[in-house]
Amino acid sequence: MITKKILIFGASGQIGRYCIRRFAKNNYKITAVTRNLHRKGYILKTQAPIGYLDIVEANLFDEKKLKELIGKADVCLNLVGILHEKGRVSTFKNLHSNFPKKLAEICNSEKVKFVHVSALGSEKAIDSKYATSKVSGEKFVRNILPDSTIIKPSLVYSVDDNFTTKFMGLLSILPIFPLYYNGKTKFMPIHVSDLAEIIFHVISQEIYSTDIEAVGPETLSFKEILQILMKCIRKNCLLLPMPLPLARLTAFFMQILPEPPITQDQINLLKYDNIKSGNSTTNFDIGCSSKQKFEESIMKYAFNWTEGGQFSSFLKK
Numbered sequence: 001m002i003t004k005k006i007l008i009f010g011a012s013g014q015i016g017r018y019c020i021r022r023f024a025k026n027n028y029k030i031t032a033v034t035r036n037l038h039r040k041g042y043i044l045k046t047q048a049p050i051g052y053l054d055i056v057e058a059n060l061f062d063e064k065k066l067k068e069l070i071g072k073a074d075v076c077l078n079l080v081g082i083l084h085e086k087g088r089v090s091t092f093k094n095l096h097s098n099f100p101k102k103l104a105e106i107c108n109s110e111k112v113k114f115v116h117v118s119a120l121g122s123e124k125a126i127d128s129k130y131a132t133s134k135v136s137g138e139k140f141v142r143n144i145l146p147d148s149t150i151i152k153p154s155l156v157y158s159v160d161d162n163f164t165t166k167f168m169g170l171l172s173i174l175p176i177f178p179l180y181y182n183g184k185t186k187f188m189p190i191h192v193s194d195l196a197e198i199i200f201h202v203i204s205q206e207i208y209s210t211d212i213e214a215v216g217p218e219t220l221s222f223k224e225i226l227q228i229l230m231k232c233i234r235k236n237c238l239l240l241p242m243p244l245p246l247a248r249l250t251a252f253f254m255q256i257l258p259e260p261p262i263t264q265d266q267i268n269l270l271k272y273d274n275i276k277s278g279n280s281t282t283n284f285d286i287g288c289s290s291k292q293k294f295e296e297s298i299m300k301y302a303f304n305w306t307e308g309g310q311f312s313s314f315l316k317k
């Protein structure tokens with residue numbers, strides 16, 4: 001029996017796919033919006049049993065379509081986000097500020113609950129366009145729809161992420177790896193299944209009008225994260241502190257690539273710790289602790305980047 005109708009924007013991404021699976025388990029009916037059904041339909045279709053998931057192709061800036069979709073939902077969940085800008089439409093301002101603003105306005109007029117996923121630690125990062133656009137999106141949402149929920153995760157990881165998987169790929173082939181800011185920036189990485197549980201908890205327990213910082217159980221520095229990743233893939237790269245001007249210069253050239261490993265904006269962002277602020281509600285405060293430890297979780301999928309693959313340690317015996 002269907003108990004709630006959830007509309008998800010950005011559903012084909014890492015967090016979206018885990019949310020679909022978590023929601024369907026609880027008999028929620030999901031409508032997943034994608035920009036391109038041909039490219040993302042095959043990933044989405046397998047995330048829920050038949051009857052629990054509708055996939056809709058839509059232009060995120062088609063207001064009429066947004067109204068039509070939101071009007072049929074009980075809850076709207078926004079997971080649209082980018083790490084680097086592309087062209088004149090896929091900009092931080094459009095996707096992190098203007099788009100959530102539009103969703104909040106429509107949810108307000110249609111009396112639909114709104115859960116917006118933003119990012120942790122953005123307030124301090126005033127020299128990052130990514131962070132300032134996230135903060136401005138949060139302000140729009142909070143002003144337009146005071147009873148919305150804004151969830152701010154630290155680094156989210158899993159076998160489907162763009163972070164640990166990308167880094168393990170690089171660490172497995174590079175002899176030297178750059179350490180920005182001496183590797184001292186702190187994170188509270190959260191496994192995506194723990195984050196999906198928090199989002200499900202917020203929706204099922206109807207926790208609205210709150211900003212929630214979503215963090216994992218440990219605080220790790222950038223250097224410690226890299227060391228764990230290397231340990232898990234049984235590789236030893238030299239971690240070399242990179243002077244900031246050189247980091248900026250390399251990022252300047254890398255950001256020309258279609259999928260840049262790092263951009264200048266990310267170098268700016270990395271300067272700031274990505275941990276709970278200490279003066280806001282966290283997932284632990286709402287009774288939804290994140291359980292998965294970083295190293296244990298990474299160990300479960302790191303073999304994909306280990307020389308010889310999953311059975312290599314067995315072969316060596």
Ligand SMILES: NC(=O)c1ccc[n+]([C@@H]2O[C@H](COP(=O)([O-])OP(=O)(O)OC[C@H]3O[C@@H](n4cnc5c(N)ncnc54)[C@H](OP(=O)(O)O)[C@@H]3O)[C@@H](O)[C@H]2O)c1
Pocket residue numbers: 009010011012013014015016033034035036040060078079080081082089090095117118119120152153154155156157163
């Ligand atoms: N992953 C993390 O570590 C992390 C940490 C903090 C905050 N967040 C935030 O959490 C939200 C979801 O993150 P995620 O990791 O699930 O992201 P993701 O895997 O990159 O997915 C984001 C989704 O946004 C949609 N999208 C719509 N317009 C886009 C555009 N112009 N360019 C690129 N994608 C577009 C894409 O769906 P279609 O292609 O199907 O349209 C994509 O599946 C984002 O707002 C992100 O900033 C993530």
